[in-house]
Amino acid sequence: MNLAVFASGTGSILTSMLEHELVVDLVLVDRACVAEQIASGASIPVVRCERKSFGADFDRVEFTDGVIDTVDDHSIDVVAMAGFGTILSGPFFSRLSGRVLNTHPALLPSFKGWHAVRDALDAGVKVTGCTVHIATEAVDDGPILAQEPVPVFDDDDEASLHERIKAVERELYPATIKTFVAKLESTMEVVT
Numbered sequence: 563m564n565l566a567v568f569a570s571g572t573g574s575i576l577t578s579m580l581e582h583e584l585v586v587d588l589v590l591v592d593r594a595c596v597a598e599q600i601a602s603g604a605s606i607p608v609v610r611c612e613r614k615s616f617g618a619d620f621d622r623v624e625f626t627d628g629v630i631d632t633v634d635d636h637s638i639d640v641v642a643m644a645g646f647g648t649i650l651s652g653p654f655f656s657r658l659s660g661r662v663l664n665t666h667p668a669l670l671p672s673f674k675g676w677h678a679v680r681d682a683l684d685a686g687v688k689v690t691g692c693t694v695h696i697a698t699e700a701v702d703d704g705p706i707l708a709q710e711p712v713p714v715f716d717d718d719d720e721a722s723l724h725e726r727i728k729a730v731e732r733e734l735y736p737a738t739i740k741t742f743v744a745k746l747e748s749t750m751e752v753v754t
């Protein structure tokens with residue numbers, strides 16, 4: 563089962579996967595980022611599909627085609643999104659059919675979108691959390707695989723709350739990916 567991680571940020575979730583001994587066969591990034599450096603440092607093949615080079619209006623379909631080609635070139639079976647900053651179009655999700663995972667820093671279906679932590683703070687909730695789910699073309703949607711709550715403290719700002727959520731994601735996401743891949747492998751063994 564070949565696993566790819568898609569990232570755009572600081573790569574702390576990627577690091578946690580490596581610390582949990584997940585074998586990562588490809589890291590795909592959409593911009594220069596720390597995650598790219600972490601992958602190189604760990605001798606994992608890295609491909610940058612540079613978002614900026616897809617025009618001022620951003621050609622999402624063409625960008626997605628490039629991502630699909632990369633996934634095919636590396637014979638990827640499962641993709642784990644880890645803070646990937648570009649929304650991919652439908653054909654990507656059809657190609658991977660139910661094998662794209664995501665971790666989101668809120669308790670879905672609450673606080674979808676890129677500013678989930680800020681939105682939870684603004685709403686004044688006392689508990690937020692993180693969600694690992696199967697990603698679909700609809701953003702931050704799809705079947706939920708695992709969730710964990712995280713308390714919001716009175717003196718939290720976006721950074722402190724996000725860091726507390728990420729500490730949970732760094733345990734929950736690798737564990738959920740392992741379970742997901744193991745189930746997939748056992749299903750394939752039955753089929754073959």
Ligand code: GRF
Nearest residue numbers: 571572573574575645665667
């Ligand atoms: C995580 O909180 C993830 O849920 C969100 O982006 C963050 C990635 O963190 N989608 P990092 O860049 O791996 O530190």
